[in-house]
Amino acid sequence: MLKMFFYSLKNLFSPPATLEKGTPPPKNYRGTILYFExxxxxxxxxxxxxxxxxxxxxxxxxxxxxxxxxxxxxxCIYCGECVRACPKPGTLVQAETPSPxxxxxxxxxxxxxxxxxxxxxxxxxxxxxxxxxxEQKNKNQQ
Amino acid sequence: xxxxxxxxxxxxxxxxxxxxRFVFTTENEIIRNVAxxxxxxxxxxxxxxxxxxxxxxxxxxxxxxxxxCSISHASGYCLAIETLMDIxxxxxxxxxxxxxxxxxxxxxxxxxxSHLCEVAGYENLFMRVMxxxxxxxxxxxIFTGNRVQYDFVTIGGVNRDLTKEVxxxxxxxxxxxxxxxxxxxxxxxxxxxxxxxWKGAGVITKEMAQKYNAVGPIAxxxxxxxxxxxxxxxxxxxxxxxxxxxxxxxxxxxxxxVRVDExxxxxxxxxxxxxxxxxxxxxxxxxxxxxxxxLVRWEAPRGELLYYVKGNxxxxxxxxxxxxxxxxxxPVMKELYYNxxxxxxxxxxxxxxxxxxxxxx
Numbered sequence: 066m067l068k069m070f071f072y073s074l075k076n077l078f079s080p081p082a083t084l085e086k087g088t089p090p091p092k093n094y095r096g097t098i099l100y101f102e103x104x105x106x107x108x109x110x111x112x113x114x115x116x117x118x119x120x121x122x123x124x125x126x127x128x129x130x131x132x133x134x135x136x137x138x139x140x141c142i143y144c145g146e147c148v149r150a151c152p153k154p155g156t157l158v159q160a161e162t163p164s165p166x167x168x169x170x171x172x173x174x175x176x177x178x179x180x181x182x183x184x185x186x187x188x189x190x191x192x193x194x195x196x197x198x199x200e201q202k203n204k205n206q207q
Numbered sequence: 208x209x210x211x212x213x214x215x216x217x218x219x220x221x222x223x224x225x226x227x228r229f230v231f232t233t234e235n236e237i238i239r240n241v242a243x244x245x246x247x248x249x250x251x252x253x254x255x256x257x258x259x260x261x262x263x264x265x266x267x268x269x270x271x272x273x274x275x276c277s278i279s280h281a282s283g284y285c286l287a288i289e290t291l292m293d294i295x296x297x298x299x300x301x302x303x304x305x306x307x308x309x310x311x312x313x314x315x316x317x318x319x320x321s322h323l324c325e326v327a328g329y330e331n332l333f334m335r336v337m338x339x340x341x342x343x344x345x346x347x348x349i350f351t352g353n354r355v356q357y358d359f360v361t362i363g364g365v366n367r368d369l370t371k372e373v374x375x376x377x378x379x380x381x382x383x384x385x386x387x388x389x390x391x392x393x394x395x396x397x398x399x400x401x402x403x404x405w406k407g408a409g410v411i412t413k414e415m416a417q418k419y420n421a422v423g424p425i426a427x428x429x430x431x432x433x434x435x436x437x438x439x440x441x442x443x444x445x446x447x448x449x450x451x452x453x454x455x456x457x458x459x460x461x462x463x464x465v466r467v468d469e470x471x472x473x474x475x476x477x478x479x480x481x482x483x484x485x486x487x488x489x490x491x492x493x494x495x496x497x498x499x500x501x502l503v504r505w506e507a508p509r510g511e512l513l514y515y516v517k518g519n520x521x522x523x524x525x526x527x528x529x530x531x532x533x534x535x536x537x538p539v540m541k542e543l544y545y546n547x548x549x550x551x552x553x554x555x556x557x558x559x560x561x562x563x564x565x566x567x568x
Contacts, residue, residue, distance in 0.1 A: 066398055073331055082338055091345075092372070095352035116264040144267055144358035145366065 090163065095143040097164040100134050104156045107132050111147035111157060120147060121180055124187040128194030135180050138164035139173050209235040214549065218247055222326050222553035225563035229544075236549045241541050245567055252568040253527050261522045262288065262497055267358055272529070273565045274355055275315045278307055279507035280529070281360045283514040286441055288362050291501040291516060292493070299487040300364035302480050305442050307351060307359050309473040314343045315508035316466040319560040323463055326553045327404050332394070339387045342380050349376050364490025374481060385474050392467050405460040409543055409555040412457055419539045422532050423510025424465045425559060429457035435506035447479045459558040496520050507532055509560055531565035
């Protein structure tokens with residue numbers, strides 16, 4: 066018990082053991098996911114693999130192949146499965162800094178529910194537009 | 208002959224880390240009757256794994272059953288699927304899994320030790336053990352990327368590799384931790400106030416442990432030599448310097464010392480594994496769907512963990528069943544409370560190290 070007393074006395078005159086606020090995380094920290102559109106081929110493997118469903122693609126109305134990428138940093142678990150599943154390296158990259166925290170005026174959940182509904186509706190319209198494009202091409206060929 | 212009072216050790220209590228409810232019937236502050244109620248943290252994880260998630264996403268879901276033994280759950284599931292689909296994991300991945308497992312075991316045991324000191328009233332020692340535990344958390348953050356939920360184990364291997372810089376960072380921290388743990392062990396063996404409080408309290412004899420089927424550090428503190436790491440040969444522990452820790456007294460002091468000694472053994476295993484890492488790949492590509500059933504028993508920090516997996520050729524599993532160590536230990540806990548003074552209840556409960564998130568998934 067005497068040793069603990071001297072240890073506590075030494076701690077009374079030492080600096081605190083906690084890290085200051087704003088200390089950067091160590092190297093190879095699992096941070097936020099960054100998306101680069103130039104090399105993406107829209108195969109949607111990242112959407113299929115993500116466990117919580119934090120990546121959603123919405124479809125354009127005119128039937129073209131260029132989809133729009135949406136990422137939710139508040140649902141993401143930062144496992145890195147999307148980075149490993151992507152067939153073109155360099156499209157999805159995991160940074161080493163954490164995501165910025167959400168503020169009250171961003172309304173993160175309401176916007177994400179809108180995006181989920183939009184994905185389902187825009188997929189139906191996109192499939193109809195592609196069917197019309199295929200029938201047009203068949204008519205032109207005949 | 209006194210009047211009987213009914214006292215709840217309620218679902219929310221200052222001494223409890225997670226909600227569980229006991230209803231004691233006491234007479235002159237000696238407990239005569241106990242009723243147990245758990246299930247407050249039920250989230251429906253087994254049902255979600257059978258309906259919403261594919262079998263390759265399940266390790267990430269199942270790791271979130273518990274915060275302290277998260278890698279044991281992920282690893283148990285991956286071992287079950289690998290047994291079912293006949294996947295051979297490369298040797299380097301096996302060693303990396305051992306390193307992560309043993310670091311997880313150290314941090315979980317130190318958490319339990321510090322919580323026990325806090326309940327005994329010795330807050331100074333509680334803070335000291337937590338400060339030493341920070342060394343392990345830093346090691347885990349450098350190695351896997353996160354302090355508590357390391358998404359490290361997948362079907363067919365692991366996700367990250369151990370590079371030379373990580374090795375240079377881990378080694379001095381582990382040696383510092385070993386020095387501090389030896390000082391802590393000396394305090395636990397010699398301190399006068401802790402011995403007065405813990406020795407001879409909450410005794411489980413060897414016959415009682417065998418009759419009520421105790422698992423984990425609780426059984427090893429009573430002299431029952433049972434450990435899943437030696438009984439099943441999934442990982443090569445014997446050649447890495449593992450030895451079983453046994454005490455024979457069976458009281459709260461013995462359970463505490465088992466945890467401190469196991470942390471020292473784990474540091475030894477991690478150092479040996481890091482020095483002798485074989486070369487090779489870190490994971491293997493997995494194709495196809497699971498078909499059939501498999502059963503795996505693995506050692507979590509609190510005891511024996513059981514995983515049962517059944518698949519029928521589709522990407523979504525048909526049945527997943529988990530049995531956790533705290534669930535096996537509840538009958539012994541209930542038996543220990545009879546004819547004890549009411550003031551010893553927090554000490555006995557925390558010396559079992561209950562993890563109720565695992566028990567009610």
